[in-house]
Amino acid sequence: MPRPKRPGEAQDVGAFPPAEAGITVVDWIDERTSLSPGIRWMLFRKVPKGINWAYTLGSATLFAFLAQAVTGVFLAMYYRPDAAGGAYESIRYITDDAFLGQFVRGMHKWGASVMIILIFLHMARVFFYGAYKYPRELTWIIGVVLLILTLVMGFTGYLLPFDQRAYWATIVGVNINGTGPFVGPFLSDFLRAGPEFGATTLSRFYAIHMLLVPGAIGALIGAHLYLVSKLGITAPPWLKAEPEPELLEHSEV
Amino acid sequence: MPGTFEGETVNRRRFMNLVTNGAGGVAAVAITLPVLGFAAGPIFSRVPFEWQTIGMPADFPKSTYQTRVVEIVQGIGEAGKTTAYVRARDPSIDTEPEDQYNQFVALSSRCMHLGCPVRFVAAAERFICPCHGGVYDFRGMVAGGPPVRPLDRFYTRLKDGYVQIGPRYSVNSELRRFSPRDPGEPLDGVGQYLYPARFSTSQIPQS
């Protein structure tokens, strides 16, 4: 091991060229976290042959969720959950006055529709390929929970602009919840924070929309992805597994 | 059990397991229960209500409805108001027993299917809901479509020569009064037990 350099001694530039700085940083982190085996396991696992474009729908849904998260965080910088008029006014400001406001709000609004379409397409692919069968049952169940949570996002997010459409859609939605026997009336009281649409209904929906459900979705996406990596992506069901020739020879011997 | 003294049932390892599960459980419950109670609190707190003056008795004929805007939630401006359709009681058509609270019939504008705003159509003497096509007759009874019970009503009273409007109540198809339910909850037969009264709805004030 070479002797450490003393301060003031000539710097040995050649041993530490700038081009390798990036690698050095990665090595420094890896030495402390040992993340690289996990990343290697995730990235360089094999996917079965024959996968096609339909297999990208899941990651496309994930990407749409990330786009929603990013645009949502930035919309929250301007939004005020105030039923007395502030909510509508802040949305009107975003839409009409803020620089790129209508564009970012448009991306969030249309991103929601795109995400829901992608979820349904992804689910249809999984259904028709029989990919929910052994050993991937738990992946499917987590996926259904993610679908429900996404619909909850659609429902809670719809109220936030606080215009006529938002208000009445929410009234109807909350009343639909209320028609469940025994628990329904209390569930709709819980959603509204009271017997009528009141002062804290909007902030309640806002907290659910931007903190509670996105957190749950993020955690469940993590579990979903872990299971996908661990169990492997399904092969297209029409592919027949043919053992490698050398394996066949071995078994005949 | 290995590592255990004679007759000992709780050894060191089992004790530590119990401590881990117990302390962890207590910590989780201690954070979860208060916040859930905090979020669910509004279910159990009763909303206060004030009588609101809506006009003179002469303003409300028997033959048609006047619309009046009523505040049902204080402090949020426009978002806390609703519309009531008000007329004077007409003994020839209003067969429900008369008392001090129904000298004026005040119908809520919420459709009893899912809460959309109903519109009074004077030409047809009908209330019509634009969402799924609920129809109510002049007295607010269901005349067609999906609504599960007649239109909700408000208590009204005469005080110092003015008509005042009070809290909302629900009625079943015989116009029996019930504490206010949400739309979509039938009150006939077992309905009143399937959809129990809530703790949060305003009670009629004693005065």
Place this chain on the structure above:
Amino acid sequence: MNQAQKEQYLREYSILKSQGKPFFPYAVAKDSIMAMIVILVIIFLALMFGAEIAPKADPTTTTYVPRPDWYYFFLFEVLRVMKNVPKFTPMATIGVPTICMILLFLLPFYDRSPERRIERRPIALAAGITTIAAMAFLTYSGANTGSPNSVDLQPPSSLSASQAQMFRAGELVVGESGCLACHVIGDNGNNGPGPVLTHIGSKLPSQAIASTLRNPTPPMPSFRNLAAQSPQKFQQLVGFLSELQ
């Protein structure tokens, strides 16, 4: 699936997997292209259609016609279809969606056959296609449901200018009189309890229409008051209805 079938599947899968390619970069490349397409589509939609904002929320309105976002159209349509059976309203609102979600949730538990090729799973194929068709149909008809407070019909081209004006005026009267709560006219209105009025002009002469409006069969309300108070509106109403050939 029994133990032998499970092992058989895992064996076949590991062979297929060993013949495959690494996830990075072969699968990731497709995923990235797809991600790019997704964001471009979102940006395109945002630029094309923007984000409009409706009038401020007004709980006191009596004229607003609420409609849900498109991905709840199917539920909206279920509620509309179930409207003639008030007893089953809670079933339509809560029952149907809950049952669908439970069926979806438990799918891997009741479909336990080892077969994965869709052409050899006739029940799954039929159920899947039926679900997709039903959702598409309900969404489509939910999207095309007109308001029950107005009629959207073009006057027949055979009408003269003044008759066409009468037609338009009558349309308005029909909308504000609430006829569509019980009658269908064209694409608007509720089917029942009243009869369909789309072709009423070819079935009844205008005098018969006018007398029916004055003295209807219950539960239809009488329009005698309208005829007495604003005869012009009543004439427009009768004129419009008798032009519905």
